[in-house]
Amino acid sequence: MAALLQVLVPDIGDFDDVDVIEVLVAPGDRVAVEQSLVTLESEKATMEIPSPYAGVVKELLVAVGDKVREGSPLAMITVEEAAAAGKLAVPAAKAARAAEATPAPAAKARAAPAAEPAAKAPAPPRREPAAQRGAAERGAGPQEGSPLLGTRRAHASPSVRRLARELGVDLSLVRGSGPKSRILKDDVQGFVRDALARGGPPAPPAGLVLPPAPHVDFTKWGEVEVRQLNKVRRISARNLHRAWISIPHVTQFDEADITDLEAFRRSKADEAKSHGTKLTLLAFLIKAATVVLELFPPFNSSLEPNGEAIVVKKYFHNGIAVDTENGLVVPVIRDADRKGLLDIAAELAALSQKARDRKLGPEDMAGGTFTISSLGGIGGTAFTPIVNAPEVAILGVSKAEMRPVWRGEANEFVPRLMLPLSLAYDHRVIDGADAVRFTTRLKTVLGDIRNLIL
Secondary structure, eight states: OEEEEEEEOOOOSSOOSEEEEEEOOOTTOEEOTTOEEEEEEOSSOEEEEEOSSOEEEEEEOOOTTOEEOTTOEEEEEEEEHHHHTTOOOOOHHHHHHHHHHSOOOHHHHTOSOTTSOGGGSOOOOOOOOHHHHHHHHHTSOOOTTOTTOOOOOOOBOHHHHHHHHHHTOOGGGOOOOSGGGOBOHHHHHHHHHHHHHTTOOOOOGGGOOOOOOOOOOGGGSSOOOOOOOOHHHHHHHHHHHHHHHHSOEEEEEEEEEOHHHHHHHHHTHHHHHHTTSOOOHHHHHHHHHHHHHHHOGGGGEEEOTTSSOEEEOSSOOEEEOEEETTEEEOOEETTGGGSOHHHHHHHHHHHHHHHHTTOOOGGGGSOOSEEEEEOTTTOOSOOOOOOOTTSSEEEEEOOOEEEEEEETTTTEEEEEEEEEEEEEEETTTOOHHHHHHHHHHHHHHHHOGGGGGO
């Protein structure tokens, strides 16, 4: 006898409203355990959701374009009784809650005739601006110049509250469209759109008020092409902008002599190849940075939101900025202090390939304590990287160059391979003198690879 079991979205990390970008099966298909059913796209990665059961797909509960979250129903699968032994069907109450929390499938919303171009589709009814609704509830409008102030108790998830903090939105002014008036991300974003449409200031972080960017019709001067940014670039742009305007950046420039390091790296190329990996300069940078971070704990910390204390991490998870066709992503090498150079090199190669294939999961990019952005393979002499908040420092590395360096003891110039370093840091946590001490120690470690074992 067969059992009909429901497949729900498993734990996908701290993400809500994740897009369904691909449906990999159809009703009637027979699937095996761990066979992928759908592909989801989060802020910076795609992930495939596997089937926990072997059986036949009875019904699909999502379509491309839908938004789901942990616990959202994906499909109904008919499982043979023997295969279903030990498996528990989803309790009716839990399934009802998941269905209530999940937006209606986009497929239903797209039931309108497809002949009409999407750009000409009738716009949904415009909501009353959230600020006006909040004012009506309180009997008075917000004060001019402070459109984001309010007092109403807000009902929202932690991720929505985080988004509101990032955008500087007071949730007490936002009316929720979710179950029991719960505030959703769309409600927060709609509030900001309404504020901009009224010509008021956009929602800035930490009380900073910026005028909206003026609209420019570039077609007046010639032909143009509009290219939509993909999701990775949109999210990156938002995060980078927030970090740039909320963190007082200072960049310390320096150079490291890596002549001997490079000779050592080349001498170990065959040994690394025998272990199935390639020993790159970046692996040495990760290890060297970790050694120096142990000596300078504030560089491996985060500033508390109230600005009154820092959280110093006792673990060392180095983020590595990876350039992909879809934008910048930052996978994390965990516990670099406990790994050797060959282990780091192998993990770095695997994560970089996953990034290029868009296969990084949320855990691959979570928990970083310090970031390294290496542009040496492309070129350049120096740059000012943006701190990857909530971290407080980031190391930029440019292209190494062979140059004459004066050696006073020999009274001559000698050719040395010099590596440009750009250390950007949060000046609220790190002083300039400490930044110089950090780069000076890093130069020492890179200059003599034996310092890695001290």
